[in-house]
Amino acid sequence: MKFSLTPAWVAAVLSFAVQSSSAYVSLSSIDRNDTGRYMPHSYIVEMASVNGLGGKRAYTGRTVHEEVYHSMRKRGILFDIFNEFDVSEIFVGASMKIESADDVSKVSEIPGVKAVRPVMRIPRPQVFDAFTVSDPTDPRLPATPFSTHVMTGVNKLHAEGIYGEGIKIGIIDSGIDYTHPMLGGAIGKGNKVIGGHDFCGDEYTGQNTPKPDNDPMDSCNGHGTHVAGIIGANPGNKFNISGVAYKASLAGYRVFGCDGSTSDAMIVESMIRAYNDGMDIITLSLGGVDGWSEGTGSVVASRISEQGRVVTIAAGNDGALGSWYTSSPANGLEAISVGSVNNVVIPAQNITVLGVDHAPIPYVNLEPLNVTGDLPIYALTNNTHIEDDACKPLPDSTPDLSGHVVLIRRGSCTFAEKVNHTAHKGAKVFLVYNTDEGALGGIDVTNHTVAMIPAADGRFLVEQFFAGASVKLRFPTDASFNMQDGDMGGLSSPFSSYGPTYDMHFKPAFSAPGGNIVSTLPMAMGEYGVQSGTSMATPFAAGAAALVLQARGKQVARSLRDIFQSTSAGVAATHEKGSPLQTVSQQGAGLIHVDRAVHTSTLVTPAQLMLNDTANFDSFHTITVKNTGSExxxxxxxxxxxxxxxxxxxxxxxxxxxxxxxxxxxxxxxxIVPSSFTVYPGSTRRALLYFRAPKNVDKSRLPIFSGFIKITSPSETLQVTYLGAAGDLKQQTILDNTDSFFGEKLPLMMDMFGGPVKEQSALSNFSMQWIDVPTIVYRMAFGSPMVRIDLCDKDVAVKPTLTKRGWLSWLWPWGDDETDVPTIGSLQELSYVPRNSHLTTKQENGYNGFVFDGKFANMTRVENGEYRILLRALKVTGDPRKSSDYESWLSPVFGVQYSSGL
Known part of the structure; x- marks a missing residue:
């Protein structure tokens, strides 16, 4: 039986499901067709390089690829090849479709196969506070129009005539609108944009067949064009901006269509193409939550870096989701993962408040909103702390809002959802008031007039509305703006993701300006716009790398990460006096200072130190200081x-x-021994560092400690950055055993109606037809190197660690070898699984689900009978051969009773 669901039938059946409390996500909302992070039945098979198999084998005459395919066919493995990769020093292998999970295991055992990894879905890059601008006629530029350049010393290098000339940068994104006059207006030799490739086509969504061609034009997405402008926009435009390295040559490699996602297989293909095209720098403002350094994209990015190319990749925009949430392919060990720091100034308009005494209220935009007349305000709720304000359709009692400015609190769902629900009641003008911890930014919701205002101003207006005050708002009408110091200017952007990886690698490497960045957009989408994200910080870092390569020579590419990290400066956590420095797990080595990277005469290696967790603490480290100067x-x-x-x-x-x-x-x-020394020209000295983890901390909260070793001379200040965890990663709870998400204790088995299957006298039977199948629902509280799901007999003699009484890891009767676990057969096995978020859907990584359709991983059918399902998660640093290193859960007994004729 091929398991499939008809959406209308699913909706009809699930409409009868018992709904959970509104404080929880409803089990009935689970989409059983959603494959989450993975592309269904798609894998990347890495093969031994030419050196590993000696090119064509003398006795067969077959290539490495042909030899592996031949072995697969001999074993009866059915497969379809999508793409082949054959660059011996980077990656040899193929992406392919393999229907059976059991066949995947067989492939991994074939001589010449190094690894088999599932193809990951990579979501469309998320940006914040995005809005377009069109033809401002009289912009009042600040005294320092290139604020991000001033923050990082780029302006000093431009003054020296260093613009990235002679450096080629490949941009892997949604393409580039090369017709934009600030991006050269054309494509090909002699232009700013010298070439590229479209791997997908406009209609590609990540769910359909790509339609590649040789034209990397971006006319409908815009993200890649914004990225390109940050690197290479020509000066002399009406917004008085320029790219960091505007004399560098650009190439566009398009992996996103007009909408939807892409795959890490396509990203690998594009990285290899950019490498073969001779790009000196490859930059990727994209990624998906991973948490581990083993993903195919991460591995390829790291290998390209080892070959002397610079690879900059966005650290991710999941700062709201907390620590241990790094992205791939930025997790590549040698790749440069880039975090974001907010611009020190933001463009703002001022709203005049009438009827009560209150200062003008700023909102972020280069141009005034198209609002005339003095409009009264309307607030949807007097609870200014409710996060899901307007996340659902408004009640029928809501009046006509067409003549009001509607106040909506930020949070929980997208701006578009909030605005669209309110627009159904006639609203045309919207002000979203910020949260206390959020960064003030712009909002762009198609066909709606909307802006964001500070939290305090929003609360004031709501209070006045419910107090009955007659308040009206007057919007500016002249085409001008004021540059204001951002409340979080110069600080780590709240959206910037936190590391480290679960295998305790240092991510992000450093930060660059990424909050409130003005750059180019496709001509069809407004020409210019403001966006925020590590997507913006990453091309800034790529442009900065081009300046260094031009100034110091391309031979420094392998050491460029060390140079940037050692010349960066730590970022404070807040603007308050006495504030600590922000954790290295978010800012990395701090904000880059590109002029220091170019002109430093001191080289410090290594520039980053990982101390590991306290159970595996690496306390002794040596750093080397080299004086390349003449004194x-x-x-x-x-x-x-x-x-x-x-x-x-x-x-x-x-x-x-x-x-x-x-x-x-x-x-x-x-x-630090010694804490002072003199280094003669061309010589080096070493210092021994002995670290001790902090003792006065609550280890139950798994503290991440970090800091800097400063190396100061009369003319320079450099640094080495370190990070460690004050706790034992192996002791961290992996599987969520609470009811905090669905209102039901997890893990659980779900029936066709969206309700949990309980251990009870009345057996739950499944016909294995349509949606009458069991679904295992679980959440990861921490990452795991391996998650296994197996079928067991109903009377299996095991006691899982996860029981009704809680975590009882000592109740484990099995031997030291996991093969002693009495299972009937494997249903699913996943490697390097990240923790889940607190978001609500599977594609948002809110939960994991496995639909058991009556087949083992090898696609053979399970016979009628009574069974349990065993879920196991390997602990971080655990030994996969030891049963005691797994957490486990055993399902209730359920029956498989096929309908007659199946």
């Missing part, structure tokens, strides 16, 4: 701690803290 230099070494991030929620919670992650003053201690 002796005396250096002083000292320790500066950053705030320690409490990565778990309080009260012994198993869940990650939401961002912004709470910081405490609990520093590691460091002995």
């Amino acid at each position: 002796p230099v005396t250096y002083q070494l000292s320790h500066v701690a950053a705030g320690t991030a409490l990565s778990r929620q309080p009260d012994n919670s198993i869940f990650a803290s939401k961002g912004p992650v709470e910081l405490v003053d609990a520093a590691a201690s460091v002995n």
Whole structure:
């Protein structure tokens, strides 16, 4: 039986489901067809390089690929090839469709196969505070129009005539509108945009067949064009902006259509194409939550970096979801993962408040909204702390809102959902008031007039409305704006993702300006716009790399990450006096200073130190300081701690803290020997560092401690950045055993109506027809190197660690070898699984689900009978051969009773 669901039938059946409390996500909302992070039945098979198999085998005459395919056919494995990769120093293999999970295991055992990885779905890049601007006639530019350039020293290098000339940068994104006059107006040799490739076509969504061609034009997405402008926009435009490296040559590699997602297989293909095209720098403002460094995209990005190319990749925009939430392919060990710092100035308009005494209210936009007349306000609720304001259709009692400015609180769902629900009641003008912790930015919702205002101003207007005050708002009408200091200017952007990886690697590497960035958009989409995201910080870093390569030579590419990290400067957590430095797990080594990277005469290696967790603590490290100058230099070494991030929620919670992650003053201690020395020209000196983890911390909250070793001379200040975890990663709870998400204790088995199957006297039978199948629903509180789902007999003699009594890891009667577990057969196995978020859908990584359709992983049918399903998750740093290193859950007994004729 081929398992499938008819959407209308599913909706009709699930409409009878018992609804959970409104505080929870309803089980009936689960989409059983949603495959989450993975592309169905799609895998990337990595094969041994030419060196590994010796090219064509003398006795067969077959290539590496042909040899593996021949072995697969001999084993009866059915497969379809999507793409082949054959660059010996980077990646040899193929992406392919393999229907049977059991066949996947067989492929991994074939001689010449190095790894088999599932193809990951990579979502369309998320940006924040995005809006377009069109033809402002009289912009009042600030005294420092290139604020992001001033923040990072790019303006100093431009003054020296360093613009990235002679450097080629490949942009893997949604393409480039090369017809934009600020991007050269044309494509091909002699132009700014010298070429590229479209791997997907306009209609590609990640769910259909790509239609590639040689034209990387971006006319309907815009993300890639915004990225391209940050790197290469020509100066002399009406907004007085320019790219970081506007004399560099660009090439566009399109992997996103007009809408939807892409795959890491297509991203790998594009990285290899950019590498073969000779790009000096490859930049990717994209990624998907991963948490591990083993994904195919991460591996390929790292190998390209090892070949002397610079690869910059967005760290991710999941800062609100807390620590341990890094993205692939930025997790590549040698790739440069880039976090975001907010622009120090933002373009703002001012709204005049009439009827009560209140200062003008700013909103972010380069141009005034098209609003005339003095309009009264209307608030949907007097609860200014409700997060899901307007996330659902408004009640029938809501009046006609067409003549009002409607106030909506930010949070929980998208701006578009809030605005569209309110627009159904006639509203035409909307003000979204911010949260206290959110960054003030612009909003772009198609065909609606909407802006964001500060939290305090929003609360004031709501209070006045419900107090009965006659308040009206007057919007500016002249085409001008004021540049204001952002409340979070120069600080880590709240959206910027937190690391580290579960295998304790250092992500992000450093930060660059990514909040409130003006750049180019496709001509058909308004020409210019403001966007925020690590998507914007990443091309800034790529442009910065081009300046360094031009100035210092391309031979420094392999050491460029160390150079940037050692010359960066730590970012404070807040603007308050005495604020600690932001945790390294979000800011990396801090904000890059590109002029220092170009002109430093001191080289420090390594520039980043991973201390691991306290169970595997790496306390001794050696750093090397080299003086490349012409005079002796005396250096002083000292320790500066950053705030320690409490990565778990309080009260012994198993869940990650939401961002912004709470910081405490609990520093590691460091002995530095020697703490001062003189280095002669061309010579090096070493210093020994002995670290001790902080002791005055609550280890139940898995604190992440970090900081900097400062290396100071009379003319320079450099640094080495370190990070560690004050706890044992192996002791962290993996599987969610609470009812906090669905209102039902997890993991659970769900029936066809969306209700949980309970352990009871009345057996739950499934006909295995249509949606009458069991679904295992589980959530990950922490990452796991391996998650296994197996079928067991109903009387299986095991006691899982996850029981009604809680976590009882000592109740494990099996042997030290996991093959002793008495299972009937494998249903699913996943490698390197990240923790889940607190978001609501499977594609948002809110939960994991496995639909059991009556087949084993090898596609053979399970016979009628009574069974249980065993779910196991390997602990971080655990031994996959030891049963005691897994957490486990055993389902209730259920019956498989096929309908007659099946």
